[in-house]
Amino acid sequence: xxxxxxxxxxxTRLGRESAAAGPAWLRLAREAAVERFRELGFPTLDDEExxxxxxxxxxxxxxxxxxxxxxxxxxxxxxxxxxxxxxxCTHLVFLNGRFAPELSRLxxxxxxxxxxxxxxxxxEEPDRLEPHLSRHAQFExxxxxxxxxxxxxxxAFVYLPRRKVLEEPIHLIFVSxxxxxxxxxxxxxxxxxxxGSQAAVVESYVSLGEAAYFTxxxxxxxxxxxxxxxxxxxxxxxxxxYHVATLQAHLSRSAHFASHSVSLGGALVRxxxxxxxxxxxxDCVLNGLYLAQGSQHIDNHTFIDHARPHGSxxxxxxxxxxxxxxxxxxxxxxxxxxxxxxxxxxxxxxxLLSEEALVDTKPQLEIFADDVRCTHGATIGQxxxxxxxxxxxxxxxxxxxxxxxxxxxxxDLISRxxxxxxxxxxxxxxxxxxxxxxxxxxxx
Amino acid sequence: MLEIKNLRAKVGDREILKGISxxxxxxxxxxxxxxxxxxxxxxxQVLAGRDTYEVTGGEATYQGKDLLEMAPEERARQGLxxxxxxxxEIPGVSTMYLLRAGLNAARKQQxxxxxxxxxxxxxxxxxxxxxxxxxxxxxxxxxxGFSGGEKKRNEIFQxxxxxxxxxxxxxxxxxxxxxxxxxxxxxxxRLRGPDRAIIVVTHYQRLLNYIVPDRVHxxxxxxxxKSGGKELALELEDxxxxxxxxxxxxx
Numbered sequence: 271x272x273x274x275x276x277x278x279x280x281x282t283r284l285g286r287e288s289a290a291a292g293p294a295w296l297r298l299a300r301e302a303a304v305e306r307f308r309e310l311g312f313p314t315l316d317d318e319e320x321x322x323x324x325x326x327x328x329x330x331x332x333x334x335x336x337x338x339x340x341x342x343x344x345x346x347x348x349x350x351x352x353x354x355x356x357x358x359c360t361h362l363v364f365l366n367g368r369f370a371p372e373l374s375r376l377x378x379x380x381x382x383x384x385x386x387x388x389x390x391x392x393x394e395e396p397d398r399l400e401p402h403l404s405r406h407a408q409f410e411x412x413x414x415x416x417x418x419x420x421x422x423x424x425x426a427f428v429y430l431p432r433r434k435v436l437e438e439p440i441h442l443i444f445v446s447x448x449x450x451x452x453x454x455x456x457x458x459x460x461x462x463x464x465x466g467s468q469a470a471v472v473e474s475y476v477s478l479g480e481a482a483y484f485t486x487x488x489x490x491x492x493x494x495x496x497x498x499x500x501x502x503x504x505x506x507x508x509x510x511x512y513h514v515a516t517l518q519a520h521l522s523r524s525a526h527f528a529s530h531s532v533s534l535g536g537a538l539v540r541x542x543x544x545x546x547x548x549x550x551x552x553d554c555v556l557n558g559l560y561l562a563q564g565s566q567h568i569d570n571h572t573f574i575d576h577a578r579p580h581g582s583x584x585x586x587x588x589x590x591x592x593x594x595x596x597x598x599x600x601x602x603x604x605x606x607x608x609x610x611x612x613x614x615x616x617x618x619x620x621x622l623l624s625e626e627a628l629v630d631t632k633p634q635l636e637i638f639a640d641d642v643r644c645t646h647g648a649t650i651g652q653x654x655x656x657x658x659x660x661x662x663x664x665x666x667x668x669x670x671x672x673x674x675x676x677x678x679x680x681x682d683l684i685s686r687x688x689x690x691x692x693x694x695x696x697x698x699x700x701x702x703x704x705x706x707x708x709x710x711x712x713x714x
Numbered sequence: 715m716l717e718i719k720n721l722r723a724k725v726g727d728r729e730i731l732k733g734i735s736x737x738x739x740x741x742x743x744x745x746x747x748x749x750x751x752x753x754x755x756x757x758x759q760v761l762a763g764r765d766t767y768e769v770t771g772g773e774a775t776y777q778g779k780d781l782l783e784m785a786p787e788e789r790a791r792q793g794l795x796x797x798x799x800x801x802x803e804i805p806g807v808s809t810m811y812l813l814r815a816g817l818n819a820a821r822k823q824q825x826x827x828x829x830x831x832x833x834x835x836x837x838x839x840x841x842x843x844x845x846x847x848x849x850x851x852x853x854x855x856x857x858x859g860f861s862g863g864e865k866k867r868n869e870i871f872q873x874x875x876x877x878x879x880x881x882x883x884x885x886x887x888x889x890x891x892x893x894x895x896x897x898x899x900x901x902x903x904r905l906r907g908p909d910r911a912i913i914v915v916t917h918y919q920r921l922l923n924y925i926v927p928d929r930v931h932x933x934x935x936x937x938x939x940k941s942g943g944k945e946l947a948l949e950l951e952d953x954x955x956x957x958x959x960x961x962x963x964x965x
Binding site for chain 1: 762763766785786787789790791795796798801804805807812813815816817819820855856872876
């Protein structure tokens, strides 16, 4: 049995159970997706988009679909250990991919706003889903998106009617808990922000154990005219875990979308962020930070598609790599013929802390319009010896000075995260992740 | 305070310090002058512990201890301070944070309690006023986007906060206008005292109008070729470094 066969037989197995449920249009999408997955198979290093990331370990593991029930009994307190502050706001918790209502909390929201599990939305609000679900994240060329689509079952659904503003961020917490044999979950999220609405959504991926499991997530974001959506993703999976995720955003006129992606965990991680600026005057920000140690592999692929004029994109990714870790940054920017007056800027900076750490960085600019401003730059460097000496000459120990410089490098990106508990939590986490702890830089 | 004997240092295959001997007693201010390439900055950096220079011979004793055995941070915690000729920009690390960490590391070493945030803040505010340093600069990343003069003033400000026992100023005067020069000199003069010592490394005599040294040494091709009182600086200014070269050629 080949790797693909295994996943397909899981599909067939589930098909007899819950996967066949839901509206007819979704069943069709699932079947088309599994068919496409069968054709595509898992990508290999020969595939240009996957040339630095070998997914063979995922393909050869017989992952089974997890369920939320096996970890019932998990308490809010246990969960608080692996989250920061998210629990104080509206939050939806998913255990091994399934919504856990007893651990979730919904605070009052403005009229018409929907924050619910996708499974519930498929029953209660299928008409709101149909125009969007699986319409944006294309599975034609992406085996993992196809796989996720084939297994659409649960995740979060957020809907904001016109001009509704959510003051508080919404936290989606995806918890993986070891559960015997290797498990896979396919979280599927849909965020629809109608014209003039505003919200911040945080996706956190955490783990309660050090087991190998596979998270294959897809999030679709649809922002209407003038909508403002901040999306944060904190990937803190177990260091044995596999994490593949696609964030697909479709932006309308004068919408503002920001993505903040922080990758800390996972043995093998691949994040795709695809943004389509499909109307005039769209403004988007893509920030990313990846910290890899040991033998972690973290691949960030972004694609910003400037399809219409007067769009602006600002992309800033930073990586800190130690041990034998491997980082990949591939940033594609396409400026279509119509997209005059596009203003795009891409930066990728990498800090290598060991001889064996490795990074592949690849900017890809495809510009078909003639009146545009596009800049890109990538750097790979080590800690600045002059700066290290300067700090030490003021009395800081060697390791403290190193930590401080690494922290300064990374916190530049963390400070841009608009959701306060996430920003503060990351600041603290960063301290413990660095080689030597330094007192928290609170105040001064 | 500091006793250097026959100190030799090289970078790569090139020997830069070719046997330097110098004694600096507590309470003294020494000026080390010399033309470009004479080894002035190398001497300052070797004393601060920069490892790009390899010490190949000689010794340096600081407060009775082997200075050359100490890590740079150890030297700093024991009260040695160097004002950099070219201060480094460190994005993401504020001067305030750096100073607090440095000050508390030194206090810890001396068995003192760490300064709390309020005490620290009042200390830096007071010192900032004395060196006429804009407070907004202290909260910014170390030297990032500072003008040349601001960087030099930041060095003096750090010196004022850290209150070193032995301060080494590596060409702190170069590139400064007369107002900044006065501020720098005031900072140094305030530090002067019976239990401290200062080494002023400079190319020009100008700074020595404001910081009057007890001893002046002329460094030339890695050796101290002449030492004298404060008049020596004036004589050098008057006759130029070629005077030394000629004298050495005749000898």
